[in-house]
Amino acid sequence: MEETPGEKLKSTRRKFIERLTLIGAAGLAGVTALYSGYKFEKSKQSKKIRLLTADNKLVEFDEGELKEVVKPDLTALQKRGREGLAGHRWLFVIDLSKCQNARKCIGACQGAHHLRPEQYHINTLQMQDSPETAPYFMPKPCQHCDNPPCVSVCPVDATFKRGDGPVLIDNERCIGCRFCIAACPYSARSFNWIEPIDAEKDKDLVYNVELNIPQKKGTITKCLMSSDRLREGKLPYCVSACPNGVYYFGDENEDAVTNGTTKETVRLSELLRDNAGYQLMPELGTKPRVYYLPPKDRKFPFPEKSIFNNNEKG
Amino acid sequence: MSDSKINSSKEKIIQDLLRPINFSLSFKIWMGFLTVGLLVCLYAYTIQLQKGLGVTGLRDYVSWGMYISNFVFFVASSLIGMLISSVLGLSGQKWITPITRIAEIIAVAFSAVAGLVIISDMGRPDRLIYVLTHGRLQSPILWDITVVTTYVIISTLLLYLPLLPDIAICKNHLTTIPRWQKKIYDILSLGWSDKPEQTEVIKKAVHILLILIIPVALAIHTVTSWLFASTLRVGWDSTIFGPYFVVGAFVAGTSAVIIAMYFFRKSYKLHDYITDFHFDKMAKLLILVSLVYLYFNINEYLVPAYKMKQGDAVHLHEIFAGRWSLMFWGIQLLGLIIPLILLLFRSMRKPFPMLIIAIFVFAGSWFKRYLIVVPPEEHPYLPIQYEPKGFHFYTPTLIEIAITLASFILVLMIITILSKFFPVIPVKEMIHENNNIDSNEK
Numbered sequence: 001m002e003e004t005p006g007e008k009l010k011s012t013r014r015k016f017i018e019r020l021t022l023i024g025a026a027g028l029a030g031v032t033a034l035y036s037g038y039k040f041e042k043s044k045q046s047k048k049i050r051l052l053t054a055d056n057k058l059v060e061f062d063e064g065e066l067k068e069v070v071k072p073d074l075t076a077l078q079k080r081g082r083e084g085l086a087g088h089r090w091l092f093v094i095d096l097s098k099c100q101n102a103r104k105c106i107g108a109c110q111g112a113h114h115l116r117p118e119q120y121h122i123n124t125l126q127m128q129d130s131p132e133t134a135p136y137f138m139p140k141p142c143q144h145c146d147n148p149p150c151v152s153v154c155p156v157d158a159t160f161k162r163g164d165g166p167v168l169i170d171n172e173r174c175i176g177c178r179f180c181i182a183a184c185p186y187s188a189r190s191f192n193w194i195e196p197i198d199a200e201k202d203k204d205l206v207y208n209v210e211l212n213i214p215q216k217k218g219t220i221t222k223c224l225m226s227s228d229r230l231r232e233g234k235l236p237y238c239v240s241a242c243p244n245g246v247y248y249f250g251d252e253n254e255d256a257v258t259n260g261t262t263k264e265t266v267r268l269s270e271l272l273r274d275n276a277g278y279q280l281m282p283e284l285g286t287k288p289r290v291y292y293l294p295p296k297d298r299k300f301p302f303p304e305k306s307i308f309n310n311n312e313k314g
Numbered sequence: 315m316s317d318s319k320i321n322s323s324k325e326k327i328i329q330d331l332l333r334p335i336n337f338s339l340s341f342k343i344w345m346g347f348l349t350v351g352l353l354v355c356l357y358a359y360t361i362q363l364q365k366g367l368g369v370t371g372l373r374d375y376v377s378w379g380m381y382i383s384n385f386v387f388f389v390a391s392s393l394i395g396m397l398i399s400s401v402l403g404l405s406g407q408k409w410i411t412p413i414t415r416i417a418e419i420i421a422v423a424f425s426a427v428a429g430l431v432i433i434s435d436m437g438r439p440d441r442l443i444y445v446l447t448h449g450r451l452q453s454p455i456l457w458d459i460t461v462v463t464t465y466v467i468i469s470t471l472l473l474y475l476p477l478l479p480d481i482a483i484c485k486n487h488l489t490t491i492p493r494w495q496k497k498i499y500d501i502l503s504l505g506w507s508d509k510p511e512q513t514e515v516i517k518k519a520v521h522i523l524l525i526l527i528i529p530v531a532l533a534i535h536t537v538t539s540w541l542f543a544s545t546l547r548v549g550w551d552s553t554i555f556g557p558y559f560v561v562g563a564f565v566a567g568t569s570a571v572i573i574a575m576y577f578f579r580k581s582y583k584l585h586d587y588i589t590d591f592h593f594d595k596m597a598k599l600l601i602l603v604s605l606v607y608l609y610f611n612i613n614e615y616l617v618p619a620y621k622m623k624q625g626d627a628v629h630l631h632e633i634f635a636g637r638w639s640l641m642f643w644g645i646q647l648l649g650l651i652i653p654l655i656l657l658l659f660r661s662m663r664k665p666f667p668m669l670i671i672a673i674f675v676f677a678g679s680w681f682k683r684y685l686i687v688v689p690p691e692e693h694p695y696l697p698i699q700y701e702p703k704g705f706h707f708y709t710p711t712l713i714e715i716a717i718t719l720a721s722f723i724l725v726l727m728i729i730t731i732l733s734k735f736f737p738v739i740p741v742k743e744m745i746h747e748n749n750n751i752d753s754n755e756k
Contacts, residue, residue, distance in 0.1 A: 118702050119374075125699050140696065149546060155455035156441075156448040175444055176367070176437015178377040179455060185546045187694045191377060191437065193368035217366045218437030281695060284546050 081209035084162035089252035096295035098246045099137040108241030114198040119190040121223035135302045136295035142188040142223035143288035150180035166225035174219035189222045331737040334582035355720030358713045369713045376691040376708035381435035383683040388428035389538045394567025395421025396531035400524045412587045412739045418473040423728040425466045431721045454540045461533040468527045479742040482506040535560045548625035549690030558610040564603040566679035572672035597663035628693050649678015
């Protein structure tokens with residue numbers, strides 16, 4: 001049978017439509033399959049995380065898509081560690097009326113930074129301003145001074161002040177002269193006099209200046225305001241670990257601080273104003289970035305009647 | 315006086331002053347003793363390198379101890395070169411001629427070893443180069459390194475340039491020395507042939523250096539004092555630390571020169587050149603600098619003690635009547651006040667009594683640095699709590715003491731070798747002076 005050109009055209013069109021439908025169906029099925037697969041994957045790992053690339057771009061990924069390709073690069077870690085988080089002015093507010101010397105902040109800090117028990121980035125001190133006044137507990141991290149004496153005296157730029165607030169120490173640079181210890185009026189610095197406690201365990205880690213791990217023998221270690229946590233948008237280790245609501249942490253630029261225990265966020269200026277917030281030894285001109293709220297209305301007993309002149313017993 | 319007499323006295327001076335230049339048995343025993351001592355002490359340093367500064371008594375609160383006090387002491391002792399050669403020399407004091415070289419040798423030895431002492435205090439001596447590659451000008455440590463290095467260089471030149479004619483004399487007069495030693499003299503004398511124009515060049519150069527070294531010497535100890543004064547610590551936070559340290563340095567250095575004079579005179583038989591007259595003059599110099607130092611001490615302790623600010627009160631109580639009182643009163647009485655009183659008597663200004671007095675002053679000066687450095691660290695503004703016992707108070711360990719001893723041994727070795735290689739009394743200048751005296755008599 002001979003087909004007419006019209007019929008031929010018709011038949012071709014039919015075939016075309018048939019094929020199109022087939023492709024369409026297959027395509028739809030494929031897309032559906034892909035989509036459901038995607039949905040499945042997404043439901044499996046829906047957590048998005050943000051990462052800073054080596055060339056300083058912030059990118060977002062699903063956590064499941066990430067694989068560790070290479071070890072983090074020391075140069076990149078050092079660079080971002082010195083630059084900090086632009087636009088922020090981090091600070092602590094410590095409410096002395098709440099501190100019961102639970103020492104959870106110290107434990108969390110020493111665990112995170114691989115410190116020995118006698119090495120304190122933060123320590124809680126028993127204070128008494130005069131024999132007649134009430135004793136109180138005072139958590140004492142580095143004051144992250146805006147005019148830091150330790151940074152002025154450092155001969156090699158190992159300890160440095162960052163734009164977003166914290167004073168950090170680069171133990172790849174530190175020569176161990178300990179001039180900063182001599183210069184710090186708050187006794188906030190510690191030294192690795194012997195091999196650090198986790199030296200063997202940490203020896204393959206790439207040095208992260210924001211965490212100061214691995215610790216190195218013969219170099220300084222100090223409170224870093226948990227800069228590694230700030231980068232992840234989390235509160236510092238000590239702040240999160242406190243069971244008593246002592247710590248507020250936040251951003252001066254936003255005029256907001258968050259309590260580490262209750263997660264309640266309050267106005268910084270109001271908190272300081274209403275509670276008569278003060279700084280530690282401001283007369284020294286160091287301009288601390290840690291504010292204290294006075295130890296009024298303490299809801300706990302203090303272990304000793306007077307600890308005045310009792311400092312040396314520890 | 316006839317020329318022949320001048321010539322014979324010239325020959326005698328050369329003979330007398332070159333006589334100690336030999337490697338006698340006693341020299342070899344002494345050097346052997348020092349070498350063994352040094353090796354033992356260096357072994358202590360290898361332990362410190364291996365295990366870290368934890369082998370010392372230093373901890374987080376008292377983190378500067380014996381090494382830093384010893385560094386300050388070494389810088390202090392080296393300042394005497396400037397006082398004797400420059401200040402006294404430029405002001406026309408003729409009696410210093412036989413002592414200038416001893417003072418310069420002490421200056422070079424102490425200032426050169428001071429640099430090593432500071433390295434022994436570093437947690438990471440392997441990163442020393444960072445001070446140059448990453449140095450920050452606002453740190454007093456950078457200033458200290460700059461001026462101490464400059465001082466070592468100028469002091470070495472001030473020792474070496476006036477030595478040139480004497481090296482030539484050694485080369486020409488010492489006939490029995492080994493060939494290698496002759497070769498060294500030949501190289502070091504830089505072709506010196508005692509021409510008037512050579513003498514003129516040296517004279518000018520030395521004159522410039524003598525002026526240059528005054529501000530540099532003042533700077534090294536002032537800046538060293540600022541390592542402490544630039545901090546906010548009670549006991550260090552003082553505005554008079556610069557001059558206080560400089561004057562204290564003159565006390566330490568003067569006593570060091572007196573001790574050296576005594577031993578050189580005795581073992582090198584230089585009684586005709588370092589005479590009772592020179593000891594008497596040095597005693598008077600020691601009285602002068604000690605009186606000025608006493609004045610600074612009164613200022614440094616009395617003014618805060620009158621006010622008794624809270625921090626000062628704790629610090630001063632520990633020093634005057636507490637944990638540090640024995641050391642404080644020992645230093646002030648045995649190392650300053652009693653020597654001052656004794657030296658007022660003529661009979662005490664003789665060589666042997668002066669040796670004993672100078673040893674007390676010298677030791678007192680060492681402990682004074684320790685007293686300035688350590689106690690303020692035991693009383694920081696905030697209490698020391700929840701720390702092991704060793705963190706509260708500082709006690710140096712054997713390793714620290716050994717490493718500190720090593721620095722003294724090194725100084726002694728440098729002084730011994732220099733004085734066995736070169737005449738400790740300037741030969742040419744003594745001849746020149748002798749001729750002047752003779753011509754004056756004529």
